């Protein structure tokens with residue numbers, strides 16, 4: 001799949017294709033603000049790739065990455081940075097339809113939008129500012145939305161929900177946590193009367209708006225990190241949906257042999273890119289496993305170079321170039337000469 005690029009000053013949105021298993025439907029996931037990233041820098045997409053892969057969503061899956069960092073050691077600058085990033089989220093929302101129009105055949109397949117925190121703000125702005133009825137926008141999933149129901153000018157909470165839902169063919173799923181600390185901070189700093197959507201049930205009742213509480217169940221102290229629990233979040237949102245077996249789960253972990261950090265295919269044998277040792281990282285236990293523990297032995301021919309032997313098979317000495325067939329019995333390495 002081709003990376004679709006759009007240049008918007010400072011926001012610099014890029015649609016990264018994460019997977020395509022050939023099944024119908026498109027999912028676009030938009031991340032939120034980068035807490036520990038320098039101002040206007042781009043959060044690392046490898047982390048998102050790994051977290052999102054664990055849910056194995058079918059169809060085409062994209063990550064909309066943008067420059068959302070707002071960190072500063074000075075709290076006053078941090079607040080000002082956040083305001084600017086929030087403005088950028090708003091501008092990105094106004095451009096979202098144009099950005100998604102660049103996807104191959106965007107109008108006919110079902111599109112699902114998932115936004116976390118400021119990424120959810122991007123989506124609500126997009127729904128309020130554009131007519132999406134010529135798109136097949138099926139579901140919108142807001143995860144800890146960093147936007148209030150009365151934040152948009154000339155739009156009361158009831159109108160806000162009605163206008164959003166009128167753009168969506170199926171449902172809006174509002175995932176919230178009453179403990180979400182970062183969202184509390186946002187409202188407190190502005191002395192907002194209303195809380196963020198991501199902290200409570202939506203005030204407007206409709207059969208097409210579903211509120212799902214994650215209060216006290218997310219993995220971080222601020223109860224706002226939906227990505228590192230993305231698999232579990234999607235299981236709650238779609239309890240009966242099937243996983244895509246053609247979506248390779250990925251993980252960032254430490255190689256058990258060389259201790260370097262690497263991104264590997266999880267739940268199957270993969271090679272460490274640093275030391276070429278084969279191991280399987282299992283997401284269920286979050287630990288690496290291997291069938292044969294690597295053993296480093298002296299080359300039986302020249303005796304001047306070591307060879308790392310793992311599975312039975314042929315290895316070559318890098319010094320004398322001898323090719324030697326090895327066999328394994330437990331931790332023992334045997335060779336035929």
Ligand SMILES: [Zn+2]
Pocket residue numbers: 255256257258259260272273274275276277
């Ligand atoms: Zn390694």
Ligand SMILES: [Zn+2]
Pocket residue numbers: 299300301302303304305317318319320321322
């Ligand atoms: Zn040798």
